[in-house]
Amino acid sequence: MKPITIGILGGGQLARMSAFQAYKLGLNVSILEKNEYSPAGSLTKNEFIGWIDNENIIKNFAESCDIVTLENEFIDFEKLELIEKFGKKVIPSPKTISLIQDKFIQKKTLSEYKIPVPQFLEVTEEMTYKEISKYLGKKFILKSKKLGYDGYGNAAVYNKKQFVEAVKKLSKRHNSLLAEKFIKFSKELAIMVVRTEKEIKTYPVVETIQKDHICHTVIAKADISKKIEKKVKEIAIKSVKAVEGFGLFGIELFLTIDNEILVNEMAPRPHNSGHYTIEACVTSQFENHIRSVLNLPLGSTKMIKPSAVMINLLGKKEGEGVVENYDSALNNPDIHLHIYGKQESRLGRKMGHITLLGKDKKKILREAKKIEKQILI
């Protein structure tokens, strides 16, 4: 019998790390990606080069696999429906993706379920800074409704001039915007949730630290009270149910200076804040991603060591994606090094990550920062 083949839309690092786990379980993988030599496409004979605007490609891709999942939420849900028309189920479902991929619809859906989110409003063309600031305060965040990631679709706005510039800049990404109240947070938190038709499980609550709006460091577990932890888990489960979600989800939250919890956004896929689970948890987010897509029993989400720290290796140069200076990371038995195999490095591009496990969070964080500084990629 031929092994089951999971189709993944997208060939980046998230697809790559999910593919590793699919292979571990004896499954096959098909990858659809725009360009050759992608981190995940390079792993399989079933590599489809092209994109979902080409119906032929979708058809061939769908025929190559038994079930389809994705590594980003940017594919129009109508295209996912088309894959289903070719007879292959997509998980998370096109309906779920339609409720998430537009940040305005996502926030609306969550707030209709009484899930706390920052105050927000849709920005229509004729709206002025004055009108918006009357509602959200002088400082607010403008976001493109779609296609924003790693901060590329966001801009903080303090005055009329910045507002005009930000609208111009963001509209290039997507022609429709929303505005959100600027949240004063004490910490940013994140949590992974995995759900099948029979089970729903949460991973530990972690703290995420972003630099220039890009996730840089993840600390597991977050230093928060039991009460906050319980509330975050409840909110996360409710958020997944609100979008009728099955599969794996990453939820980003703010812990405000008043100890309030607000959902920032959710992602219907493996998430950067869950990379630490590869070494730190009994079952990684990627393995549970694969298990959930196939509706298999889920693995334990518990940590096997008291603490973990993950630091992203962001591109430090422009050019070939070759790693240099990583001997000290390889020589250190506590460091788990991951390089994504991207052909090109760019300043700030996610090229890999390192994870350290241990007891003393401060100590492993110090060590991780030291190693991150040395590696050049």
Ligand SMILES: Nc1ncnc2c1ncn2[C@@H]1O[C@H](COP(=O)(O)OP(=O)(O)O)[C@@H](O)[C@H]1O
């Ligand atoms: N309403 C907000 N108030 C304060 N900071 C915010 C707000 N929204 C986003 N940010 C900051 O910008 C980062 C990126 O924003 P996010 O909406 O998560 O976009 P992306 O899709 O690029 O990850 C967040 O992690 C947070 O640090």
Ligand SMILES: [Mg+2]
């Ligand atoms: Mg985010």
